[in-house]
Amino acid sequence: MQNRLTINDIARLSGVGKSTVSRVLNNEGNVSPQTRERVLQVIEQEHFSPSKSARAMRGFSDKIVAIIVSRLDSPSENQAVRAMLPLFYQQGYDPIVLESQFSAERVKEHLQVLRQRNIDGVVLFGFTGLSPQILMPWKDKLVMLAREMPGLSSVCYDDAGAVQLLMQKLLAQNIRSIGFIGVSPHDTTTGQKRSQAYQAFCEENGLTPHLVLGELTYQSGFDLLPQLLESRIEAVICASDTIAIGAQKYLQQQQITGVQVCGIGNNPLLHFLFPESCSVELGYGAGGEAAATQLLAQLDGSATLKQLIVPGKLAV
């Protein structure tokens, strides 16, 4: 992105004064929503970014990357973010963290502000419903995590592979009555891919599928397990370790034994509370490192866009 235009040009094109543009850039009050929108439109159209030296003079760090997580309370995303931070610090970048709550509109707003602030790069935890139109202008300075999108760099997890590892492990123990607690297929990765892998494995191995769908919460595991127990399952695979914690809690509360609970993610809390459960190390730390490394390489011009998949492995 080049700074061919100055703040005076943006003021002229928007039909406002220079101080108004400055207030919009600094996200200050005293600007009507219509004026703010007009100025932002011109900034967007012209790909304008205030000079870094101006930012530095205002006391901002000159190298900033933004990390847009979906949920600040997600254990899996926290693991990935923690792995990224040291890499950004080492290269002199100050990371800032924003939250999307799976809202495409919120991502759009965040990116607008980041554009105004001339942020150097973005790691975005992707999800269903994000518009390529919003993201493509960022393609050289953005890496998407946990989802892929054509034309963007991405780091994904092996969703189907994780389910297959668990199914193979259970089958090797001669456990054939296996239930699955998944999430909505609207969620392409944790939802659709993991549930489909379960169903496909059942079909290939002559197993009867027992599938229920809930949300990415402890409560879902707790509430949905009783339905599966009616089918006399010997084991249950949960689409995430968070769901598995809820399922284990139900078994503990009802003093039910003989049902093996498996999760995906290798969350230390699952192993601490319920060491008898099993899980797949999906590689959140490795994913975070890979995303940060790729973004840094894109920013210094040493890498082209890449799509990476982190391999999972059974957690011991």
Ligand SMILES: O=P(O)(O)OC[C@H]1O[C@H](O[C@H]2O[C@H](CO)[C@@H](O)[C@H](O)[C@H]2O)[C@H](O)[C@@H](O)[C@@H]1O
């Ligand atoms: O309970 P958590 O530790 O939060 O793990 C649940 C899943 O979180 C992640 O998937 C969800 O967020 C992704 C963005 O980070 C999004 O792409 C996906 O659709 C959501 O389901 C993580 O990627 C999964 O591995 C976790 O199982």
